[in-house]
Amino acid sequence: MKQAIQINKHMYWVGVHDFNCRHFHGNMFPIEEGTTYNAYLIIDKEITVIDTVEAEFMDIMLERIHSVIGDQKVDNIIVQHAEPDHSGGFMRFMNEYPNAKPYASNAGVQIMLKQYFKDYEYHKVKTLDEISTGDFTLTFIEMPLIHWPDNMMTYVKEAHVLFSNDAFGQHIAGYDLYDDKCGLTKCLAKAKEYYANIVMPYSDRVEKKLNDIAALQLPIQMIAPSHGIIWRTYIKELLEAYMDFATMKAENKVVIVYESIWKHTQDMAEALAEGIGQSGVSVKVFKESQTSGALIMSELLDAKALLVGSGCYNNEPASNISGFLSKLSTCHIKGKKALGFGSYGWFRNTTAQINERLSACGFELLSDQILAQNYTPSTDDLANLTKLGTEIANIIKSED
Numbered sequence: 001m002k003q004a005i006q007i008n009k010h011m012y013w014v015g016v017h018d019f020n021c022r023h024f025h026g027n028m029f030p031i032e033e034g035t036t037y038n039a040y041l042i043i044d045k046e047i048t049v050i051d052t053v054e055a056e057f058m059d060i061m062l063e064r065i066h067s068v069i070g071d072q073k074v075d076n077i078i079v080q081h082a083e084p085d086h087s088g089g090f091m092r093f094m095n096e097y098p099n100a101k102p103y104a105s106n107a108g109v110q111i112m113l114k115q116y117f118k119d120y121e122y123h124k125v126k127t128l129d130e131i132s133t134g135d136f137t138l139t140f141i142e143m144p145l146i147h148w149p150d151n152m153m154t155y156v157k158e159a160h161v162l163f164s165n166d167a168f169g170q171h172i173a174g175y176d177l178y179d180d181k182c183g184l185t186k187c188l189a190k191a192k193e194y195y196a197n198i199v200m201p202y203s204d205r206v207e208k209k210l211n212d213i214a215a216l217q218l219p220i221q222m223i224a225p226s227h228g229i230i231w232r233t234y235i236k237e238l239l240e241a242y243m244d245f246a247t248m249k250a251e252n253k254v255v256i257v258y259e260s261i262w263k264h265t266q267d268m269a270e271a272l273a274e275g276i277g278q279s280g281v282s283v284k285v286f287k288e289s290q291t292s293g294a295l296i297m298s299e300l301l302d303a304k305a306l307l308v309g310s311g312c313y314n315n316e317p318a319s320n321i322s323g324f325l326s327k328l329s330t331c332h333i334k335g336k337k338a339l340g341f342g343s344y345g346w347f348r349n350t351t352a353q354i355n356e357r358l359s360a361c362g363f364e365l366l367s368d369q370i371l372a373q374n375y376t377p378s379t380d381d382l383a384n385l386t387k388l389g390t391e392i393a394n395i396i397k398s399e400d
């Protein structure tokens with residue numbers, strides 16, 4: 001029998017572990033240690049549940065609820081987000097607790113109807129709407145398009161708890177439910193990875209929403225997201241880090257992402273890296289096909305520049321590099337520089353195409369040079385690339 005985990009005097013974690021999840025959002029976000037789908041139970045005069053979990057794990061969530069309330073009924077169910085990782089178990093929940101009143105944002109109601117084809121007489125709520133459950137007041141804060149139209153958070157003012165849904169989440173799976181148990185470094189790294197791979201395209205909205213929340217001056221003792229650990233000790237550090245993510249604040253770092261069959265483009269990448277790294281600027285070099293896309297996005301979030309290389313294959317960059325450029329085009333990149341490079345045989349234009357695509361993604365080009373290498377780079381070619389790497393490092397350092 002699975003038990004709930006108490007998180008304060010009147011509230012419980014009733015979520016589930018998905019220990020085997022290695023690909024979140026299809027293959028868009030490879031993860032290492034699984035994740036959790038967090039749901040919460042608030043015991044008051046009225047009993048409230050915040051979110052459900054993926055449908056296949058719903059038995060476990062119901063067991064955890066029963067472990068606290070036995071045969072009592074749930075009065076309210078808050079649907080903070082209709083994405084199936086948090087709403088998949090909703091119909092099952094309503095079968096179990098048919099008198100529970102469901103609350104969702106207007107967009108949430110529309111999506112729930114489109115996904116589950118059944119109207120549960122939802123109560124629509126909007127930002128700063130409140131409901132009382134007895135001693136507790138639940139205040140709703142919508143966060144449209146961070147990252148779906150319907151996401152919202154729920155703040156419990158008497159307990160100073162913010163149920164933040166996908167915001168501030170991370171893919172960490174375990175029973176160490178809190179940031180201080182898991183360690184600040186790991187928690188922030190995982191929050192950054194989550195941000196870079198899910199939230200980055202919505203950064204302008206995140207920046208605005210963080211300012212809106214700060215203006216509300218809510219005392220917050222706990223931030224309880226819908227994935228991973230609960231923040232209670234490092235809230236200040238988390239909020240500062242999130243503002244850095246939202247503004248894409250960058251370090252003196254260059255990320256090089258390339259694909260190469262016969263290693264010519266790889267030699268170019270490594271010659272560029274030599275010049276950058278030897279000049280005191282941090283450099284990360286990733287062969288795209290050998291690297292977790294999640295790691296690349298995470299490293300890119302706080303890099304000042306990106307170099308993208310590909311050999312020319314059938315008059316195109318490698319298909320995974322094209323896919324990477326497509327992903328970048330959704331990210332609304334701010335304040336970063338970039339440059340393409342690569343080796344070709346008989347069609348010189350792929351490097352120029354990469355540059356064009358990088359410009360269209362919002363990167364400022366580091367140079368007007370076209371780094372297109374015909375077949376094998378000579379010793380002199382590589383020395384020139386290393387020299388260019390030094391120049392790139394100097395540009396990066398001059399921005400401090």
Ligand SMILES: Cc1cc2nc3c(=O)[nH]c(=O)nc-3n(C[C@H](O)[C@H](O)[C@H](O)COP(=O)(O)O)c2cc1C
Nearest residue numbers: 260261262263264265311312313314315345346347
């Ligand atoms: C499958 C394949 C298709 C290729 N198609 C083209 C092409 O359409 N145009 C071109 O200029 N070179 C083409 N090439 C030649 C490569 O661009 C050239 O060998 C280059 O040096 C490869 O870089 P790499 O060593 O980084 O893979 C092709 C090579 C391969 C292996």
Ligand SMILES: [Fe+2]
Nearest residue numbers: 081083147166
């Ligand atoms: Fe989501």
Ligand SMILES: [Fe+2]
Nearest residue numbers: 085166226227
């Ligand atoms: Fe989620």
